[in-house]
Amino acid sequence: MFIDLDICEAALRCIDYMFRNELLNILNSVEKQSDKMFIPRIGRDDGIAIYTSLYIYASNRRNVIAIDAGAGIGYSTLWVSMPLEELCIDSHIYAIEKDRYRYEILKRNIASFPRKCIDIVPIYGDAVEYIKNNFFSNSIDFIFIDIDKHLYGVIFDVVKNKMVRGGITAFHNAYMASDVVAKIVKEAIDLGWKVTVIPTEEGILMLKAI
Numbered sequence: 001m002f003i004d005l006d007i008c009e010a011a012l013r014c015i016d017y018m019f020r021n022e023l024l025n026i027l028n029s030v031e032k033q034s035d036k037m038f039i040p041r042i043g044r045d046d047g048i049a050i051y052t053s054l055y056i057y058a059s060n061r062r063n064v065i066a067i068d069a070g071a072g073i074g075y076s077t078l079w080v081s082m083p084l085e086e087l088c089i090d091s092h093i094y095a096i097e098k099d100r101y102r103y104e105i106l107k108r109n110i111a112s113f114p115r116k117c118i119d120i121v122p123i124y125g126d127a128v129e130y131i132k133n134n135f136f137s138n139s140i141d142f143i144f145i146d147i148d149k150h151l152y153g154v155i156f157d158v159v160k161n162k163m164v165r166g167g168i169t170a171f172h173n174a175y176m177a178s179d180v181v182a183k184i185v186k187e188a189i190d191l192g193w194k195v196t197v198i199p200t201e202e203g204i205l206m207l208k209a210i
Helices: 005-014 018-038 044-058 075-087 100-112 127-134 149-159 177-192
Strands: 063-069 088-098 118-124 138-144 163-172 194-198 204-208
Touching: 018 075, 018 100, 018 194, 044 075, 044 138, 044 163, 063 075, 063 127, 075 088, 075 118, 075 138, 075 177, 088 100, 088 138, 100 118, 127 138, 127 149, 138 149, 138 177, 149 163, 149 177, 177 194
Parallel strands: 063 088, 063 138, 088 118, 138 163
Antiparallel strands: 163 204, 194 204
């Protein structure tokens, strides 16, 4: 097999291993912080699903608008941020949290996230209202939703017209919220969207806008 050494050398120069290790250390720290404070968070399997789907989606994009709705203290926000930072894409990530106590910790954790290419904006407030009032149609590339489950249908009604073509809408706890998820699935299929449930421990409903 022929190996282009110039390409290999260039690839190695682009990979900042120390920077990635710093991100992973912060990920581990926020994970432990969440557990110690008994603040609910997504599982690592959920995080890997977010990372993988967003990395693949964003790899052919020049810029990305992403939202973490129900960000807690920032654990899921870091999973949303990591693939965009690794790709070094001009990205804006909005981490929305309505609980004031969690929001204050979220702000501090976001400030500690190392980044060179992305902008992470902590937002205190209701995710449904913030998205309704601050995003235009066809403007959102990716949204991860982990708010009160009875509001899943409400937030889908808001975001469905704000997603770009090919954009991804992901709902956490698909198994726990099976009744409302079933209604969202039916509506998404009626819209012609692609639908799947990623079989993590808690399940992630993932929709691709068409």
